Amino acid sequence: MKIRMENVSMKFGDFYAAKDINISISKGEYLTILGPSGCGKTTLIKMISGILRPTEGCIFVDGEDVTDTHLEDRDTGYVFQNIALFPNMTVSDNVGYSPRVRDMTKDETASVSEEYLKLVKMLDRAGAIPKELSGGEQQKVAIARALASGSKLLMLDEPLSALDARVRVELRYDMRRLVKKLGITVLHVTHDQEEAMSVSDRIILMRAGRIVEIGTPLDMYRNPGSIFAAYFIGETNLLECTVSGKTKTGKTVVRLRGGQMVRAAKSVLTEGDAAVISVRPENVYAAKEGLKAEVTEVVFMGTYRRVRTVAETNDYLEYNISSDDEIPKIGDKVHLVFNKKATMVFPRPEKGLKEAIELE
Ligand SMILES: Nc1ncnc2c1ncn2[C@@H]1O[C@H](COP(=O)(O)OP(=O)(O)O)[C@@H](O)[C@H]1O
Ligand SMILES: [Mg+2]
Incomplete structure (x- = not known):
């Protein structure tokens, strides 16, 4: 899925949460949106997913203007910053719950569930319900569910921040390997520069609602275009x-x-x-x-x-x-x-x- 944002802004009252956003994202690209808390990262991916309609500008998916397309017609997987699993469903049913599996048999659904639960190392908890899991485990299930939805664009809002340092690092590589295998486009929001550097094809660096710079991790580290980039990416x-x-x-x-x-x-x-x-x-x-x-x-x-x-x-x-x-x-x-x-x-x-x- 190819995405383009043209002069996109999001205004709440007099305040711009995102301003003059222009980006082009290629199919299969792994992009992180990096920046300090409150800089507009969540706002940006909410506009792409259709949760928020920009107050200015246009968004294109595969060349088609989707600015006014309802979120359910956009075919994007979205993992919220605050985990939103169905509380009364088992882990397995949570992961198996998506439009893709609606026409599948029970066995097929179970095998899709199993595949993705294995990936996030949660297969042994398939029968648990969300409240029996730790925050980190719930987040892993949420990631598995988004991946299992089969959407060609995955948006992850700080997906790893609730996890233990060790698990977080391992899951980074697992996630990147998997989405590359599936060929899906990923927009991964993080405020962790090390995480951004280790998983991204390109980083979108934001500050106060604006894009400061877009580039590969290596370029941004070696040749930052601004003092802010030099300071925020690395030490x-x-x-x-x-x-x-x-x-x-x-x-x-x-x-x-x-x-x-x-x-x-x-x-x-x-x-x-x-x-x-x-x-x-x-x-x-x-x-x-x-x-x-x-x-x-x-x-x-x-x-x-x-x-x-x-x-x-x-x-x-x-x-x-x-x-x-x-x-x-x-x-x-x-x-x-x-x-x-x-x-x-x-x-x-x-x-x-x-x-x-x-x-x-
Ligand atoms: N619905 C809203 N109404 C008013 N202000 C908002 C709303 N959503 C976000 N904001 C503000 O926009 C700015 C960017 O928010 P957000 O995109 O959530 O930042 P980030 O995800 O980078 O931490 C923040 O100052 C936030 O308070
Ligand atoms: Mg946020």
């Missing part, structure tokens, strides 16, 4: 600076607040421009020379340690060391250098850096 250090010039190869040279010079990636900015550089912790290293910083905290993260520092420029700077590396002590002075290819340069936002990364 990053942000330092205010001024462009002082370019190297022969076109790299940007910036002056930090304390006057220190740092080389960063190419950019369109020119000498004198107010800028911000963004460098991820994995691209900062302790060396013999470099920006002076004082260690304030060392956090064990399992496969690595995160060292938190305050630099001589007064910026906070974090970097990673391997778990085998010597552990710096609090108060130690270190010298930090940046991988210049991975140090991105952005124009300094007019309203300030804080506003640029605020989540609400």
Whole structure:
């Protein structure tokens, strides 16, 4: 199922929950809609499913304008953020309940149910009723039911957020594998950037009702188009600076607040421009020379340690060391250098850096 949204907005009173949305989704694509709470993710998929009619713009499915098509005629599977199973039906009957199976025999329905319950590892609870299940188990049944409906477009609103960390990670891969096998198009809402990065073909990043950026996880991580994207997808250090010039190869040279010079990636900015550089912790290293910083905290993260520092420029700077590396002590002075290819340069936002990364 191919979807296109053209200049779509959703206004509640004077407030735009979604504004000027333009997206094209290919058949079979796995898309996540990522963004902080309240940014309009649920509103967006409710408009596509037909639960909400946009106040402006048009929605097309396979080229046909469905803006005014009733939700029951849209053939989309939808898993709500708050689980909505039939309370008096067994797990198996819940999963088997869909228009697709209306014409099937009882045995056929049961086998469809079984297939999808197996997938979400809930087959052993097929005879239970929803209230006998934990929240996470109910959510798995809801996912199985949506998949079993046979619809070509599946919309999942934070489908994994109620699950244990372990189950959540496993189910991510199961879900992606399955929908790819079935060839269905998925719109998966999440506020978890790691989840978005690990399952998506593309991510739609939203903020305050608008789409900030659309791209593949790798592109968005390596080449974010904005400070907000750099900050929201992955972790990053942000330092205010001024462009002082370019190297022969076109790299940007910036002056930090304390006057220190740092080389960063190419950019369109020119000498004198107010800028911000963004460098991820994995691209900062302790060396013999470099920006002076004082260690304030060392956090064990399992496969690595995160060292938190305050630099001589007064910026906070974090970097990673391997778990085998010597552990710096609090108060130690270190010298930090940046991988210049991975140090991105952005124009300094007019309203300030804080506003640029605020989540609400
Ligand atoms: N029916 C409604 N009436 C008024 N405001 C709403 C309605 N639905 C959502 N909103 C507002 O629109 C914004 C986006 O909501 P929502 O799409 O649920 O965000 P998200 O799913 O990203 O957390 C929020 O500020 C929310 O309060
Ligand atoms: Mg929501």
